[in-house]
Amino acid sequence: MSPATIWGERWLNCEQPIARKYMEVACNKQSLVVLAADKNNMGELNDLIEEVGDYISALKTHVDLIDDWSKDAWNEFITKAKKKDLLIFEDRKHGDIGKIAKKQMGGVYNSREWADLITAHLISGSSVLDGIHEAWSEVNRKGGVLVLAQMSSEGNLLELPGYTDSVIEIGKSHSTCFGFIGNGSRPNELSELRKKVGQGKMIWTPGVNINVNEAVLGQRYGDPKEAILSGSDAIIVGSGIYNAENPKDAAKKYADISWNALLQRCE
Numbered sequence: 001m002s003p004a005t006i007w008g009e010r011w012l013n014c015e016q017p018i019a020r021k022y023m024e025v026a027c028n029k030q031s032l033v034v035l036a037a038d039k040n041n042m043g044e045l046n047d048l049i050e051e052v053g054d055y056i057s058a059l060k061t062h063v064d065l066i067d068d069w070s071k072d073a074w075n076e077f078i079t080k081a082k083k084k085d086l087l088i089f090e091d092r093k094h095g096d097i098g099k100i101a102k103k104q105m106g107g108v109y110n111s112r113e114w115a116d117l118i119t120a121h122l123i124s125g126s127s128v129l130d131g132i133h134e135a136w137s138e139v140n141r142k143g144g145v146l147v148l149a150q151m152s153s154e155g156n157l158l159e160l161p162g163y164t165d166s167v168i169e170i171g172k173s174h175s176t177c178f179g180f181i182g183n184g185s186r187p188n189e190l191s192e193l194r195k196k197v198g199q200g201k202m203i204w205t206p207g208v209n210i211n212v213n214e215a216v217l218g219q220r221y222g223d224p225k226e227a228i229l230s231g232s233d234a235i236i237v238g239s240g241i242y243n244a245e246n247p248k249d250a251a252k253k254y255a256d257i258s259w260n261a262l263l264q265r266c267e
C-alpha cells in the first residue's frame with residue numbers, strides 16, 4: 001500500500017525527510033514497530049536484528065548498555081541494521097544546555113554520525129534542540145529529535161501541570177523536532193497528546209506490551225492496538241519481543257497488530 005493512501009495529508013504535507021522515510025518503511029514492512037534492542041552485548045544485538053529486522057521499522061538503541069562495545073563492532077551492527085532499512089534511533093534522553101548537548105553528540109559514541117533520531121528532554125529549554133541540530137549539521141547530516149512530552153513510568157514528573165503543554169509548544173515549532181514521546185500505557189493520555197500535537201509531528205510510544213502484567217520497576221504497559229488507535233504512530237517494544245520464547249513470531253505479531261490498528265484508524 002502506498003504511503004499516500006495510508007498516511008494521507010500527513011504524507012503529502014510532510015517536509016521532514018526522516019518522517020517521510022519512516023512512513024515509507026512502515027508501509028513497505030506493514031509494521032509500526034520500533035524495537036527497543038536493550039541487549040548488553042554485540043553478539044546478542046546482532047542475533048536479534050537478524051531475527052526480527054524484517055518485521056520492524058526502526059531500531060531503538062541505548063548505546064551505553066553494551067559491555068563489549070567497540071567502534072568497529074558498532075559500525076558493523078549499524079550497517080547491518082541499515083541494510084534492513086531501519087531508522088536508527090538512540091534513546092539518549094539529552095537534557096543539558098545546547099552547547100553541551102552538541103558536544104555530547106560527539107565523544108566516544110559519536111551518535112551524530114549514526115543516529116537518525118535521538119530523544120531529548122526539554123527541561124533545559126529549547127537550546128538542547130539547537131545544539132543537537134548543530135552537531136548533525138557539522139557532519140552534514142540532518143536528524144530528528146523525539147522530545148519527551150510524556151513518559152511511561154509511574155510517577156514521572158512530566159505529569160506536573162503545564163510541563164507537557166510547554167514541551168509541545170516548543171517542539172511543534174522547532175524544525176529539528178521530529179515528534180514526541182507519548183505514554184503508550186495510557187490511551188486517554190495519548191488521545192489528549194494527539195489533540196494538542198495535531199497531525200504535523202510524530203508521536204512514538206513506549207510502555208507497550210501484550211502482557212500488561214510484565215511491567216517491572218515502575219514501568220507501565222498498555223495494549224499496542226489501543227496505543228495506535230489513540231494516535232500513536234509507532235509502538236516502541238523491547239522485552240515484549242526480545243524476551244518472548246520466539247522473538248521473530250512476537251515481532252510479527254506486534255507488527256500485525258500495529259498495522260491493522262493503523263488501517264482501522266484510517267477508515
Ligand code: 5BU
Pocket residue numbers: 036038062091119148150151152153181206207208209219236237238239240
Ligand atoms: P520495554 O522492555 O518494552 O519495557 O522497553 C521500553 C524501552 O523504551 C526502554 O528502552 C526504555 O528506555 C524506553 N522508554 C520507556 O520505556 N519509557 C519512556 O517513557 C521512554 C523510553 Br522516554
